[in-house]
């Protein structure tokens with residue numbers, strides 16, 4: 001007899017990672033519950049930088065324009081000298097968008113507004129987080145996970161197929177699984193506070209005493225609000241007065257200015273910086289995503305972005321297995337995402353060291369556009385093929401036309417939960433249609449036209465090649481016309497067999 005579950009997935013924690021996973025599962029029609037132990041949404045601004053790769057993901061999830069409209073771009077950094085004079089520079093190297101990379105600038109939006117937009121999207125899809133409900137225990141067996149939840153109405157037991165711990169840096173799920181969280185404490189403690197203040201303009205990210213870990217302090221005008229985010233290092237021990245009066249005194253002491261007045265504090269925190277990575281991302285039917293799996297300094301604005309991308313990697317795999325794909329597909333989550341976090345921990349720590357020297361420069365590496373999974377077991381590359389793009393790479397965008405003449409983009413073809421197979425100068429009809437796969441052909445009798453030659457230039461394809469695009473925007477396979485038969489094995493592995501309907505379009 002098939003076991004009945006209350007839901008396929010229990011998502012523990014409704015931060016950015018849990019919400020991203022919930023949106024992805026909702027649009028795939030996978031049943032889930034999203035619980036959050038806090039009684040109301042998080043109020044802080046902390047993860048305020050949305051990197052270009054996350055913007056592409058937000059476009060796919062249907063929230064990018066709302067995120068842009070709610071937030072804005074970063075202002076220039078204004079570095080003050082002791083005599084009050086200053087220099088200004090952009091926070092990141094400026095590069096114009098290209099046909100392949102439509103987003104090149106980090107966006108700034110306080111985390112509480114990002115999460116609000118995500119909750120609104122989730123509601124459109126018919127779901128909402130359950131606040132005031134805490135995961136207090138769980139056990140797993142071969143068939144599923146039994147979870148204990150506690151809320152004001154008492155305790156509840158829930159049986160699900162999978163549990164996802166999206167429960168932040170102090171993750172209850174990680175502790176309960178006994179997963180080690182090795183790494184180091186970085187010997188830096190800092191404050192972050194969202195305040196309304198007078199005395200500073202909103203046209204710059206004001207930075208005082210950079211490189212001086214005793215006196216550094218920064219004021220970033222938070223797009224979409226009237227507030228500034230104050231950040232600054234503090235001594236490793238001792239209480240810090242985070243009231244308006246306490247902060248105003250700290251500001252006066254560090255800036256030497258008496259004209260900056262803190263009127264109110266809406267959220268604040270004093271925290272110690274760590275760089276830690278979970279030993280495992282999966283134990284049986286339980287997974288870790290986001291800060292539950294990795295924590296690191298905020299330098300470079302990587303944490304929320306990496307957390308959203310973890311969820312985006314796991315979502316389609318859970319959906320595929322829920323619909324009949326083999327369980328080993330779920331192993332590729334840790335295989336692909338843990339090395340990305342290991343790399344990012346190094347980057348954030350290097351940027352922290354640079355900031356200590358007063359010399360922080362953020363280049364292309366913080367944009368996360370070069371993240372890929374070339375060594376993944378899901379990257380199927382033709383032997384001997386040489387080209388600019390390889391299996392496992394992020395799929396580039398390109399302006400194209402439909403056969404009817406309408407302008408469109410590759411990203412429009414990819415948007416949604418399906419897989420996409422692009423044939424370049426191929427014979428239409430050589431791959432059988434199936435549920436969850438959309439096939440588009442460029443060339444004679446194709447439904448799409450590479451009008452500006454962008455596809456040819458960016459993808460560097462030879463006539464007769466097929467590119468299989470994963471639901472999360474990475475290349476699953478590139479194969480030549482004579483090799484399309486190998487795609488069948490790949491399709492079976494990811495739940496796209498002719499019988500299956502793993503990723504519902």
Ligand SMILES: Cc1cc2nc3c(=O)[nH]c(=O)nc-3n(C[C@H](O)[C@H](O)[C@H](O)COP(=O)(O)OP(=O)(O)OC[C@H]3O[C@@H](n4cnc5c(N)ncnc54)[C@H](O)[C@@H]3O)c2cc1C
Nearest residue numbers: 013015016017037047049135168290291298301303304305
């Ligand atoms: C000062 C600062 C600046 C930052 N700047 C950036 C930036 O510019 N860009 C960036 O990308 N990142 C930044 N970050 C990091 C970013 O805030 C985090 O990486 C992000 O919040 C991680 O999201 P998450 O969903 O994994 O975890 P969280 O946001 O921590 O959410 C976890 C949720 O799980 C809930 N929970 C915990 N236990 C349970 C339980 N047992 N049952 C139910 N619910 C539970 C918690 O209440 C919480 O709401 C910054 C962080 C700081 C401190």
